[in-house]
Amino acid sequence: MGIILLKEIQNSIDPKSELNKYWLNSMIRNVDYFKKIYQELEIDDVNVSVHVGVERCFSTTFPKEMKRVLEASQRWTRAGHGRDRNEIQRAWLNLRKVTRTSKIQVGDLIQAIYKLTLGELFTEYLVVDLPYSLEEVKREERFMGLFPEKMSVNAFTDLNLRQPIAKGYLTFKKKKYMKKIEDFLSGLRK
Numbered sequence: 001m002g003i004i005l006l007k008e009i010q011n012s013i014d015p016k017s018e019l020n021k022y023w024l025n026s027m028i029r030n031v032d033y034f035k036k037i038y039q040e041l042e043i044d045d046v047n048v049s050v051h052v053g054v055e056r057c058f059s060t061t062f063p064k065e066m067k068r069v070l071e072a073s074q075r076w077t078r079a080g081h082g083r084d085r086n087e088i089q090r091a092w093l094n095l096r097k098v099t100r101t102s103k104i105q106v107g108d109l110i111q112a113i114y115k116l117t118l119g120e121l122f123t124e125y126l127v128v129d130l131p132y133s134l135e136e137v138k139r140e141e142r143f144m145g146l147f148p149e150k151m152s153v154n155a156f157t158d159l160n161l162r163q164p165i166a167k168g169y170l171t172f173k174k175k176k177y178m179k180k181i182e183d184f185l186s187g188l189r190k
Contacts, residue, residue, distance in 0.1 A: 018175040022050050024132055026157055028164040044158050047135065051150040052126075052172050054117070058147035061181045065102055066109055070146045072098040073106040108188055116181055117148050125177040129168030131157045 026046045062070075072095040079091035099106065115121065119137035128134050135154040157166040 018173070020052065020172040020174050022052070022170040024048050024155060024166070024168050024170055026159060026166045028159050045156045046159055046166070047154055047156045048132070050153045050155065050170050052153050053149065054151055055145065055147050055149040057174060057178045057181060058113070061178050062185065066104060066185065067146060068098050069102050069104060069106055070109055074146065104188055112184055112188060113147065116184060117151065122151055125173040125180070126153060127171045127173070128155050131163070131166045132168045132170070133157070
């Protein structure tokens with residue numbers, strides 16, 4: 001019989017709250033059984049992966065003008081992968097029209113999204129309860145919409161026969177992160 005670990009994550013549901021909380025629960029099952037076999041048992045770095053939703057943070061803070069620029073760029077990119085020459089031309093003309101009337105360039109917006117979803121920056125808006133620690137934070141590389149949907153957050157803990165259970169919350173400071181996005185975007189407009 002192998003070591004049976006139970007890892008459970010329960011997502012926060014309230015979209016209007018300032019914080020999103022994710023309940024983390026890891027445990028060794030059948031502790032009594034293992035105590036009979038082993039005097040000492042250590043399981044290091046029990047990893048719990050959480051997908052923190054960020055799409056709404058971007059979609060509600062990005063101004064319409066910036067969304068139009070991103071949408072036009074996305075349309076042109078999609079058209080370029082197709083075979084419809086008319087759609088490619090219409091998408092290109094639309095992109096030129098939108099970027100001509102906007103002070104902000106597509107590259108600047110993509111760079112802003114990239115910087116705002118760097119793991120080092122995003123970690124500032126995460127708190128994890130002991131006995132958990134943050135390990136790796138990164139954006140999910142592929143996203144089909146205008147904005148990234150999720151950030152992948154890995155928390156880890158150690159378990160042993162004296163402490164077979166680890167419980168705690170991973171907290172995402174959503175409102176503070178949205179404020180950071182707003183501040184960052186206001187810097188682009190200047």
